[in-house]
Amino acid sequence: MTDSSLQTLIAGLADNKYFLGRRYAEWCTAAPTLESAVAAAAMAQDEIGHARSFYPVLREVAGDSPENEAETRTVFTNVPFLGEPFQSWTDFVAANFLFDTAITVLLESARESSFNPLAQRARRILEEEPLHWLHGEGWTRRLAATGDTVRNALDASFQKAGEQSLRWLEIASPDLRASDVLDTDAAELQLRLRERLNPILSTCGLSDL
């Protein structure tokens, strides 16, 4: 395994969790219901907490530098659609249901990682993710059943987030698999993500990943 692929993986987890939390937080006062506003706040707190647990690991693998601290970092490796505020609640649900699940699929492949700091964090984070999944699934079903206009808007958000979620899984480079940092490679992770999401997307009349 090269140091650089491990650094890329840890930075990708840290930055994307951080930006997922920041984007969720922007909807704490704008979600469609008070209940979902509270859920958005709770999930934002979870995601920023996950990011906070990864940045020390990034310093461990990449060295002490202002570039390896969340507060002083100038170059982030988040996926493009997290780089700007969500335009609608459908973007929120797409990030919640598709991209957060892509991260979960990757973390599941790191439960028994040979890199112990990653394995420890993966197991802890995976305890919190089922609630995020329930929120994403519930809102996907709800929005898809609301009518053609909303379902089409949801589909557009999902297509953008879905493409980027699949592409992000390419962070699982072959040498991470070869050194048992992850239990599989990018192609298998993409397949696992599709197998998890597509049955629900199909049921809801949404495009498959």
Place this chain on the structure above:
Amino acid sequence: MTEHRFEDGTMWEVFARRKFEEPLHHVGTVAADDAGLAEVYARTIFNEFTWIEMILYPRASGLPVLEQ
């Protein structure tokens, strides 16, 4: 920014307790279309204590004993 508004969903009554020797207490209600979302809302809204048990009931499943 597009904002979607919905009619109120099903009302769920939330009961919880902090100790095994305590009975379940009514801690509040949440509105949600399905049990999964109701669980998310109950756990994120009523998180002021470390509960040992939390149960949800759809309000409509209640048996009226005295009616208004």
